[in-house]
Amino acid sequence: MQVYLDNAATTRLDPRVLAKMKPYLTTKYANASSIHKPGQEAYLELLKAKKSVAKILNGEPENVIFTASATEANNFIIKGVARANKSGQKNKIIVSAIEHPCVRESARELESEGFQVEFIPATAEGLITPDALRGLIDDKTILVSVMMVNNEIGTVQDVTALARVAHEFGAYFHTDAVQAVPYLEIDIKRMELDFLSLSGHKFYGPKGVGVAYIDRRKKIRPLIVGGGQEDNYRSGTYNLPGIMGLAYALELAYKERKAYLKKVKSLRDHLLSAIQEEIPGIQINGSLIDRVPANLNVMFGYVEGEAILIDLSQKGVYVSTGSACSATNLKASHVLRAIGLNKNFLNSNIRFSLGRFNTRQEIDYTVKCLKDTVKRLRKFSPVKKIGQILN
């Protein structure tokens, strides 16, 4: 049996989305910037896609800018807004301590350019509170960026409250909503968002396409310059197959939301209770209440997450770990550090992220494998209690 429980990393393309994309790769291949008939037809399709995305997000179609990834969208927005709005009075950027690396690294780059960068601390539950933001924000702040849903522990932030604090101080608010579709009903107007990022492949759409939603009334400098596509906001030939795929995947995600949420929640809850029943010495990372129903992040004491991952992978169960040992930099997850996880447990964590194609049988198989894996690894762990951990 093969069980894919890494849907927060990427999802399988929905066959209906593939069918939607196909003509734009084969017959309707014209460049949407061309003036001839097929080119203009392609352009009209592009506008339709923008309209569809904007409608779902309750935003304006002209504010939908397509990028090659959410990483690009986040780079564009964070750096573009900071650089375009810098002045003697304004030079501060605030991001949360649990952001995706593309937001953190963008902020770090700005720091090296002379911007003041602050990281909002998270609670032990993995939440970013408006009060924590208040402790850092002032009139010098240009932009606040807090992700809607965390990619590692799935915690959901109250972005509306955070956006209001930002606006009180005359700052803009951006949210990386990559992990929020379709778990939250994204409403740009109601949530008072100025900027937002999305990625097609996180909701059964294609890879290589993302959205940077930008409020055009606010200044932003382009990241990629060239042929002047997207009204100069983002140059590069329109990736029409990807764009049409993303727009359709987003549409399907919200159309089928109710049944999807019910399904993943029931599977996740089943996984959670089975792990709690079958495996001792575990701990759930992050709030179970303010959390998307597809995510479970578990600490398995006294064994390393990477070893669990590799062992499960041999059995056909595919999960993820933010642990030091599977990454290239050997540093433990900044998210788990930020929520104050005991340092002896920082390398013992597994993220399970469920999706549309998982079944109850798969979850049962996963728990059976997991039980054996953890038991085997614990048998030869020199550590049986915290005091025995060296570092």
Place this chain on the structure above:
Amino acid sequence: MALNYTKKTINHFLKPKNIGSINKPDGYAQIGNMVCGDQLDFFLKVEKGKIKDVKFLSFGCASNIATASILTEKVKGLTIEQAKSYNWQKIVDELGGLPSQKIHCSVMAVQGLKKAIEDYENKNSLASAPSASVKTKAKAKAAKSEGRLASKKR
């Protein structure tokens, strides 16, 4: 992030050799890596200057387990001096290569074994001649810095 373990590494991880502990060992050492959080315990039984038995426990990743497994397999039966000169590069070669960010696991395994041998020597006041001991230390130091380099390279 390339993390392609060889088949041999996976096999040693799935079925590690010499896993466990030894009651009343002649030599024992525990070693940890501050950066990645891995931990290894080595147990030695020495007879007539030879490693009669060696076992280990691991709180580590797949390559931590696999490198310790192959190391114990290779040094069992060797003389103390031979075991001391077994270096991390040999482990990497035996496994058919390791991902660059995992090279440090092999370095740590070698250091752990050497520490257990030192413990045996100290207990039995068998510390080798000064020159040999200096040489060993220098080698360990070299291995350490090479390991650091290798993991930095990525």
